[in-house]
Amino acid sequence: MKEIKAVVQPAGKETERNLMREMSFAVGSGPAYDVLVMGGGVSGSVAAIAAARAGARVLLVEEQGFLGGSLTAMGVGPMMSFHNPAGEQVVKGIPDEIIERLKARGASLGHIPDTTTYCSTVTPFDSEELKIELENMLVEAGGQVLYHTQLAAVETGPDGIARAVVCNKAGLTAFTARVFIDSTGDGDLAVRAGAAFQSGRADDGAVQPMTMNLKLANVDTAAIRRYAIEHPDDFLWHESGGGAAEGIARLRRSPRISLAGFLGAWRAARERGEVDVPREQVLFFETAVSGVVIVNTSRVTGLNATDPFQLSQAEGIGRRQCGQILNFLRRHAVGFAQAVRMDTAAKIGVRETRHIAGRYTITREDILHARPFADTIALGGYPIDIHTPDEAGTDTTHLRPDIMYQIPLRSLLVERPANLVVVGRCISATHEAAAAFRVTPIAMAIGQGGGVLAAEAVRLGVPPGEVPYAAVRARLLEQNARLP
DSSP: OEEEEEEEOOOOSOGGGSOOEEEEEEEEEOOOEEEEEEOOBHHHHHHHHHHHHTTOOEEEEOSSSSSBGGGTTSOOOSBOOSBOTTSOBOOOHHHHHHHHHHHHTTOBOOSEEOTTSSSSEEBOBOHHHHHHHHHHHHHHTTOEEEOSOEEEEEEEETTEEEEEEEEETTEEEEEOEEEEEEOSSSOHHHHHTTOOEEESSTTTOOOOOBBOOEEEESOOHHHHHHHHHHOGGGBOOOGGGTHHHHHHHHHHHOSSOEEEEOHHHHHHHHHHTSOOOOOSSEEEEEOSSTTOEEEOOOOBOSOOTTSHHHHHHHHHHHHHHHHHHHHHHHHHSTTOTTOEEEEEOSSOBOOOOEEEOOSSOBOHHHHHTTOOOTTEEEEEOOOEEEEOTTSSOEEEEOOOTTOOEEEEGGGGBOSSSTTEEEOGGGSSBOHHHHHHHTSHHHHHHHHHHHHHHHHHHHHHTSOGGGSOHHHHHHHHHHTTOOOO
16 A cells, blocks of 8 residues: 545635645555556547457446446437438447447447438437447457546656546555546546646637436327427428428438427427526437437536536536426427436536647637548547537537548647547547537547557557557558548
8 A cells, every 4th residue: 555645725715825734545556557548438438448459458447337428327319420411421440330239239220310400310229238238348358347436636757647546435546557548528637647728618618518318208209200290390400401301201211209399389488487498499319219218408507517516516407407398398298298207317418628738629620621630530420519608509510411520649649648648528629629529429439549549559669649640540440440
């Protein structure tokens, strides 16, 4: 056991005049690994699988008792989108392998038409089966997972991160690794290691709102389908996706429904004060199980998920909003009169917090113009989707149909610490650019790129920033990723 000293400063405005209290904690030593992945959301899970398949000894650390992050703990669904607006698949590799394995288990319908017309496709899945499949794939690859564990501290040295100190039922334990991957979503590991970052928008730091997702069963989706076809004006359609005509055509053939609507009733309920959710419509998606839907309508604005007190406040607001939404649906929405609440998500959904300052910052123009990069590790086709931080609207920039924008490897790297790789939604990008690639299929593709990079750094005995791109590209193609 080794002692680590923590300096705790009491709260107060006149911090310089406050007394410092010094405390010592006993810290155990865990096994050494080649790659330590902090955060078991889908991006971190895929990073760990990719690194383990490339031969690295991998530990994946996760705060929940299961993997999947936003898709499991936060109740997000479906995955959207593996395709660009024209319907060409741009995300393949391990992310698509996950879907194929879920399909084989009867836990996903695969990629189906998006009946909201926002995207060309969505991918429903069974969240409980996803937890199992992600863990199976990691274990099969030779990786190890440590659940119910959070990052407590980071020790750095001249060569980068020396140890990550974690907290769980055993107390404090320090782990060493040759390469560390930050897949926390919020950049927690990177920030504690001294990396610079930007919170939210560049001008004021405001972040996209959070959402508490609500899962309902016993929903009469056949009745909703009929109602939407007969009353298209009560739903929101997107002209870039063909508008109402295309939406109705998709409703007639898609095995599951996704809709944004009940516009008239929702507007009236807000005016009456029945709901105070700052959202312009009810958005819901049918899951892989017929009649079970995820309602993605709650909106919690003005709070930052990296502040634990604000995050706690957001959880309570989100649950209260979900109660209002459920009451509205039962009273006023076709098909929901007999809906049964399965759950609200275990954790509120977070769209945006920190953007780590990397070696290249992806911009809105990079997304819009599909700027080519010499070190691309992932592709995307999802639009720039900004849930406005300070009002009820959603600011969407739809992209040209054949778009395939690129994510460069440099955006996963920081100057210091040298042995750190960042994956997921918090890689180096502006507020606008991150609003495009933050969705789970692209985040998984970024995770695969980061996992391969970390494993290649271990194999070659160099920091991640010194790994030749050709080596990363070759390994990604070997793992069936799609690249330019």
